Amino acid sequence: MRLKSSNLAFTAGTGHGFETFILNLIRGWIDADMQPRLRRTLQTRINTSVLTTLATRLNRGVPSTMPAGVVLSVRQVRDTTRDTPAGTESVIGVRAALAGFGGVVDKFPALAPDRKCPVSAAARRPDAPQTAVLRRFRDVRLRGRRGGELLIAWYEWMGPPLARIIGRTERRRAAFRTLVVRPAARLAGRLAER
Structure with a gap:
């Protein structure tokens, strides 16, 4: 994930010249201090979201966390889109792989047998x-x-x-x-x- 921008500059909209002047004065501080914080926050939230979503899907829709001994390795993060009833929306796409000593499948709870069929x-x-x-x-x-x-x-x-x-x-x-x-x-x- 790369958030660094060497050309960080703010431009004024109508009536916002003073705010833009102040932002341009502190842009060095924003580059040096705020971007690393933003990066850590985004990484933490994306990692947590991916882990929770994947664990829930693997646990057949029941909200869950990854079992002990299962590791998620994120291979690629990219921007993409998905279809919704209202059209398309931009989302963050993640390609990942699961790993675990002794196998991944054994770490998840067994399926409860169907009691009707x-x-x-x-x-x-x-x-x-x-x-x-x-x-x-x-x-x-x-x-x-x-x-x-x-x-x-x-x-x-x-x-x-x-x-x-x-x-x-x-x-x-x-x-x-x-x-x-x-x-x-x-x-x-x-x-x-x-």
Whole structure:
């Protein structure tokens, strides 16, 4: 981050000549004293904001801080824009990398298993490929068909108690993934291709 300007000078607007004269008199002090303070303040606020935003996103939207042992290395800071409902706005873009001895993922809390859906309860992460295949199969092949709607209704009725049983231990989740989720996802993928 570079805030130093060798050409710091103030120009007067209408009726502001005296204020401009005073500012030009103290510009050396502003360069020498105020810019380092401003730089430290900006760096601290940007670092805190990046860490908080990243930790919150990694913690699935719950406000958080970085776990002990995780380090954020900022690689690039640049000005950029982002789309908003009102148009575009200027923002500070940051590229960063996480690091941690023994891995970064292990430092974050484990996902709480879904208590309504057995497939989600067994998944290692919410965006697991098998989960996506089964959801797509449900939405494309089963919804809107009498037999499909009955199967969905049965699954929604049996799902919560089954998800609670499966979600109690990692061994149960792994067994359900291996014996039910993977074969069902393969079958759903083949049937979807037809």
